[in-house]
Amino acid sequence: MRDLFATLPDDPPPMPPGYLDTVLTRGRRAVRRHRIGAAAVWAVVVLVLAGLVVPGVALPARPATSSATPGLPDRFAGYSLLTSTVTAAPPGRAIALYGYGNGETVNMFQSLVVGADRDTYRRVDAMEERDRPSALLAPDGARVLLGDDRGATGDLILVDLTTGTRRSIPVGGPVGVRLLAWSPDGRHVAYSAAPLTGTGEFGTVNVVEAEIARAGTLRLLDLETGRSTEVPEIRPAWTAAFAPDSRRLAVQVGQTAQLIDLAGRAQGSVPITSGRELAAGVGWSPDGTFLATVPWLSDGPSGSDTGHATFLWKSGDIQFVPLTGAGAPPPPVPDVTQLLGWRSAGTVLVATLDADGHASLVEVRLGAGARRTLSRFDTGRTCEWGTQSCQLFDLHLATGLLPELSVRHSGRPQRGPWPTLPTAVLGVVVLGAALLLWRRLRPPAPLRQHHRE
Template identity: 80%
Template structure:
């Protein structure tokens, strides 16, 4: 080493002019670049957190304000596990309530409402907690009423879609419940109730509804007071529909529709043709002159002397026709409406909204003008292979529309679905992944810089 230094000249060559300033400037530039790189990396992290996590943070949510006219999307959004709940983010009034999903390999069903004032989708978590029981959507789309299909229940649950709050409506002694119809003014609900015994006769499907359909007694619930009135003469109550004045209703027992008022007085009856039943909840025409009937879903001894089956929990699949029966002796009934899977409501006295299904299994909502028979497709469901993690097609069941909104209904172009905040567990996982990736990036840059130095 000493010999090496001895070879160096006594006077080192002079540095080029401005050399020191150039070295210092380059050093500062390198530091600036490093700092800019670190800042850019953290900016990317913050941006990822904003894009991925912030949409899932449960911020205070205000339901969509009702627009001038309710609307229906021209296409319902597909299945998504990221759809939030009514409790977490109240959606406001809904135009539709339906079950959606599949269960080929494992159950991935959702009970959903879609907004009447925007493309808002929410899971009705109260229904999921009771294992997707049958439910009714209020005519004005602001509430959902549900029972319990797991066995006898001591209460009904009323869910307010504008606030997300729930109200328990006591029933007294536990009974099996089959919800039948909601009055147009929103005050009364007709349901059938009976003691139920858990049995394996029907497997795990419709245990409560099948037993109640055999022996259930009609009850009228006044939602303003929470009190139910039992009408023991109307038994077994099979299906029902309120008149447009909300003061009367038709209740089918065997092959007769009994006409009663909300005080329990019977004032008439209408024979229902064998093999047919009163269309559930929506069977009375807006002008009060006809009852709409549909074929039994399938034959079976569920209602004593009549056949049929409940449609709860059954995918929309079987097309039939809608036939009309005069409430009184006079009047000419409209021609039957063919190729209908489900009657969903009335736009007017001469126009109905129905669900249809094509050969490929795609469900659509169609407006049919009685008499002329002309049809207009209002909306379609996305039934592509997006269920069960993309391995199965999606199926629709338990479909209801907000019947009181159909008169003024418009059709809107479906935009990007607003599904609300993500589940907190998913937020935490995404946050950990993003922060972990940011830490590894910072650690790698720091190690690389240390090696260079």
């Protein structure tokens, strides 16, 4: 190295005229370019963060205004982690309540309501906090009632979809509860209750179902007063459906539908064929003349299999049992996965599955058998981060809205403000990327030092 430096001339060659000014000008220009680039990067960051934060801010709740005609989307939206909750953004009255998701590798399920007046989707967070228990949607779509499938509970929770508020309704001492039916006028709910005496192989859900099937006693809840009246003669109460006038109900005990009034007084009975059960919640025809029955999902009451939390998978038929001697019942309706409600005395709304397992809501005219598909569910591979198909379970419709129901073209899903966790994760990712980009765009250290001088 010493020899190398020895070869250099004592006096360096003179720099070209204006060389220093040129270097300084170029340095300042590079600094300006870096500053402009950094400013542009931060402007983009601010805009992206604004796009993340604004959807995540819970604005004052303004639920959808009820329209003259309730609507059903012609296609239900797919799974999304960015769906807000009823508490954060009340959706207004709902047309549907259902469970949605998959648990093939990771349990990713949502309890959802869908708006009756626009394409609003909200998670029912009260249900998720209780591990997605069985629930009922009010006939007018304005409330959801839920119990607790994890074990004995001392109260039911009534969720108002128009305000997001909750009301606790005591049921006395802790009992296992199965919700059965909501009266058409919205005032009464029938449920079956039994003390829990054991533990189940797969958790307390099986215990609740088994005890209800063995010893569940009918109770009638008055939502106006919050009081429950026990009907000890109706035991074990398995399924139930209110009459269209809300003054009577049919409750299945064994293979008999017991007819009673709201005071628990007997009004008669109707035999039900072995292997079948009264259609839960919606089994009484609007004209009051027939009861609708469906096949057991598997072993019925003996196997304590209610179908709650079980994916829609089995198709059967609807058969009708006359309540009066007037006329013959309609012929059976085949290829039905679930009876969801009545459009009229001669038209039912059902859930069906095609050969690929895709679910649809179908209107069926009794007698003629004519069918019209009203809506379809997105059961594509959008669950578990796009690795699994989405499945549907515990589906309910707002039965009081069905006679006037229209079908609307499904628009862009309105999912409300983003949940906190996804917003925070995306914010951290954007900030990290901005920091890395800013570091790459910073001027070299000599230029920064020279600019300061």
